[in-house]
Amino acid sequence: MSRKVSLSSALAPLGAVAVLAAPAAALAQAQPGAEGASQDDLGEIVVTANRSTDGLVAPSHPITRLDRETVEAGRAVSDTLSGVLAKAVPGLADSSRTITDYGQSLRGRGALLLVDGVPYNTNRDSARNLISVDPANIQRVEVLRGGSALYGSGATGGIISINTRPAGGPFRAETMVTGITSLSHPSSDGLSGRVQQFVSGAAGGFDFAANAGWQHIGAGFDAKGDRRAPEPSQGDLFDSTVWSLGGKLGRRVGDDGYLQGSLSWYQAHQDTDYAADPAPGRLPAGAAIARPLKGLQLADQNQIESKVATLAYRDRDVFGSDVSVLAYYRDLFTRFTPFDARGVATRGRNVDQVFQNTTVAGGRLTIKTPLGQRTALTWGGDVNHEVSDMPLDVFDPAAYDASGGLVFNRLRTLIYMPELTTRTEGAFAQVQHRLTDRIGVEAGVRYDRAKASFDSFTPLSQSQSAAPFVVQGGAIDFDAWTFNAGTTWEPVDGHELYASFSQGFQLPDIGLQLRNAGAGFSIDNSDLQPVKIDSYEAGWRGRFDQVSASFAAFRTTSDFGDVQSFNNGLILLRTAERINGVEATVDYGAAQDVWRFGGTATYLSGHEKGAAAVRSQDMTGYRIPPLKLTAYVTYAPNAVWDVRLQGLHSAGHDYRLNGVASFGRREVKDYTVVDLIGRYRLSARDQLTVGVENLLNSQYLPVYSQLLRGNTNTSRVPANGATLSVSLKRVW
Template sequence: MSQINTISSLLLAAVATPFAITAIAQETPVATELKPLEVSATRQGIAVDELAHAVTVIDREQLDSQFQTSRNLGEVLAKTVPGMAPASQTLTNFNQSLRGRNLLVLIDGVPQNTNRNISRDLMNIDPANIERIEVLRGASAVYGSGAAGGVVNIITRSNDAPNSTTLGLRSSLTKLDEDGLGYRAEQHLGGGNDSYDYGVNLAWERQGAFFDADGDRIAPEPSQGDLSDTDSLSLAGKLRWFLNGSTLTLSANHFDAEQDTDYASDPAVASLPAGSVKARPISGLKLERQSRTRNSAINLSWIANQTLLGSLDTQLYYRDYHARFSPADGRTWSTWGVLGQNFQDTETMGARVGLSTELSEASLVRWGVDVSREKSEAPIATYDGNAFDNSGGLVFINTGDRTFMPPITQDTVGTFVQLEHGFSDRLRGELGARYEYASAEFDDFTTLGQGNGIEGGEISFDDFLFNTGLVFDVTRTSELYANFSQGFELPDVGLQLRYAPSDFDITSSQLKPIKTDNYEIGTRSDWGRTQTSVAVFYSRSDLGQPTIKDFAFVQPRAKERIYGIEATLDYLISENWLLGGLVTWLEGERYDDDDQRWEALNGYRIPPVQARTYAEYTPNNHWFHRLQINYSGSRDDAFEDQVGFGSREVESYTTVDYHTRYQINQHKVSVGVENLLNENYFTVYGQLLRNNNNTSHIPASGITLMATYQYQW
């Protein structure tokens, strides 16, 4: 520990020295509320100050800064977006709700969610291919299914970004070991003229082992997968033609991340009391196919500012997706009965059309239609249980693939209309509706564990969603807004088919969609040097999420209510100093019909209090400095109510991140330190024990260094 303390002291001294904390530009969360911004996550560009919603926008400079102290997009969002649950530091965003509900992830408007929700939606794109991220917090009737908690719209890299070459190195500082080194390389090329432009992004990354605050190697997460010893490759391109007031864009994105590790999580710790010891890595893993995420998409869009019906925004897209998990020992589970490794393959084709038609100088109507077809299947690879047991959980001999989830085809059609009207220079309003129809069909199949013969069939859903909102300019620098919006979540048909009982009824209440009513009141202010925002929200639904207990469905789908408050503050002390932060508190409950009382939702749905504060210093045009403190509170509501899965007590923790960079001419050097004080802690996800034993009791990373060099040419 003496080596760790020495490194921490040196870094802290650098932070405290004025000569070491200079900056090149203001990279601040204040940009999340700047009025000139337009947000395309609302289907077409709307200025932030005209929105009756809370919204966060993270630009490219902020992303560059945050990725110096975060290993993936989930961590960046957790540190910058109010209402976002903390990240898991693994491959999954399973516990990363937005305002306690599921979020819809889009890349250039293309949905990344699948009906069989496997919670890897934030792992489908490399950071090098992101220009900015728009997060619409709260339900969106305009987008419909999947957006009950909000929308995360990822906009890919701009073609006019400077050509650049970037090299990066990451290392744990708690244990300086070759296995802990990570490497990264990026290349961006672009060009064009008045008729067209193009951009190409290539990125490769090798993530090494992760080490906790004690210098111990962190075991792989066996439930949802993790990022240690993972190679990723990203290739993306965009070609735009400018055609007489319209723009035609063809873009493609391919991202592939695959783990190749010699380590497994020791199954021996599962016999010890849950939470009493941390997960333990063991070497000698023999597994040919390890965790993987592959996402490929082609997107053709056309934007025309002037048509007979107004401005037009339309797109056609195709997406091919593959996800592979770590093997799980389900031999004692009646619904599995095997030592198996789950896969998912999904193909999606779709189209979106949006129009903005001016009715008068004060009135505008936005309307459009969305269609999609998704085909998914989930085979499972089975392995020899004796070889696994005799090797202590290290050797996996494939004994063939079987059906886990049958092929499912889901068709979805949605149409929406929204009227926006300016009642005066200070009061604006909106009123909208959406109709959504979805159908899913599958053939006869036999369940994996219990061998239940399930007859194929088809089920359909449809519903109307409504939204309304008002924005009032209290002063020239402050707005007050209020909105009501309904969210819509289609049932996870595939998950329920995996565990279908012998008397399975496709028309049962377990396959009813969840309709959510959301209410929000908020205010935004910009007084030049000070910017603030506050949002208070409440959401309710008559049907909650179906849950799994002991790998079987828990049948009741009770009423739910979630409520909370979010606040941000950014204060420019001088041209050199900027301070700010955010805080989120929320609570969620479900109604227990048996006990006739409200009980807490589990920790995967409702996070503890989250708070962030930062300080930036910018004395000249060459250096940049940022210090950020991240706090995650404690929560025992679910534990006290004993709600089952995800109900363990959660303890608080605080981490500190530090980032600095130096730029001169075309050269830029960045250094980031995550967990600067080497806090020894478990993330919320690690404390909740995803698979209910110590193999998922994953500690968080200790102090970690990231260094990057970029040349712009």
């Protein structure tokens, strides 16, 4: 029962990528003390957002790079990586201020997250990707903005590529201790803290690195001093403990080779006494904010556990080519917040709690072959094998009701989504050619094929049926060719114009279709074409003495839409989509200047049209964020201390259709958040960093909260009020 779907038209985006290297301007705005990209020496295997980074041709897409110092400073005012990136990366929506990435689109579409080349996205997306990365172990972040199929499925909006801290070099030990407290409600409940240790060096012919981290996350308090409620739709990590461990071991092989293995483990586990008070949810939407309710009795709360192993080899001279090979394995477990789903037929009408198990194994091959002085070929392939399932625990509804939603006594465990196996294979080639000293071109092609399979199962929608329907197991196949092309032109020194066409794609959320299956469901009749996007972009980047700036205008189109939610259930909605947008950055000053300042602007508009619709309509706020502006000013009078003031403004927008609210379609109010970061070098080995998030103690709800992810006021969770962070770092 296998079906072949031709994807030249439907999946055609895997094609390769013409992508980029980043305008310096797009980077400078990130944080004080930004260094450029770190040196790519033989002792460090680096995975970049652009797979063909030869420097032969200037990039035809924008990319934002953040180094370790930038991320470290950003954590002083944003405890999550999603928050750090939202304040630094044009095109990226503001963060939810919770555990989830849901709604944090990149140019209105999804982003592929790679950590040392390992994909963190899964086919049944749990939207907990960025939270699974320990920011303390990040060496650099590259955000490629624009659809790409360079690494396969998932990058319809771009790629977020993270490299962790490298092994080797002179011995280095680093300890950082951080304390965090609410300034709007100083109390023991609001205390948080973290301790991180890192060591690296070389001994006995081996390079090594190891990191360990512990973190306690306390309660959050809004600007009025009220405790923030738990977020019942996607979850949070109030009153949680986080552990992370990692290590790398590398060794040179001959004159040109380097072999490296790595292991990492990350676990976040919540243990709170608070649940979301259901009372605000009974009021009209927007009439109240979420409130916490003490007395929660739940054995297993929000949890994330990620275990990753990699083995990488690079040889810079294999018959004249630079060859890199990566093999990886990832084991992911995530548990969500309980939910009263007695009104949701596809979940079996229970009070339940979903959790997801996923294992991923795969490999990548990248070969860079020079073809003379002006031409280079990058080619290779990938394979990825994923197995996922989603059980759910069912709780006693009588105990739940009698306690007002506080007591969860587990009765049994059922299968919500059956075990689903997804295998993808791809091959690509990318050519770069320098026509003249000022003009470069590049073009690429990629072929992908994918197969998903599952065994027969009885969906939860049939759990209360006298004669339940059994969905027959089966398989579905996809294949696709995708393409890209781009060119750059430097008309005068210091200024570049670029234009590009690229394709990206997203495999359909097959697990979503399976868990929503009803009577009569057949994989052969399901609407499972992948999301293919065509992306068109033109831009400029340049420098005028002390000022660097960039501008990009883009359009993306697709014949099929992404996952949306209706009536407390996720639905794979097949609508044609069109997104237009512009991004701009400006920065003044060099790293050694006393004063530096700059900012970014991002504006998007999006329209969707159903197959039977007469005209298009605006897309939801979870896909198309409001206008986002960022600004910063840095004062560094000497090498001993510096201070940075930064702000983020999210504009208001009415997402309702004809004044009617629905999921992701509500009126969103504007807000502005100002942060302060100060650093003082106590000695050559010691540094003190002080940060105040939300310096003006503004009471506001992030876009995510205003859109009501849970469709009631229980999702209207305000952001933190003024919050103080103090860190002491010691290099031994």
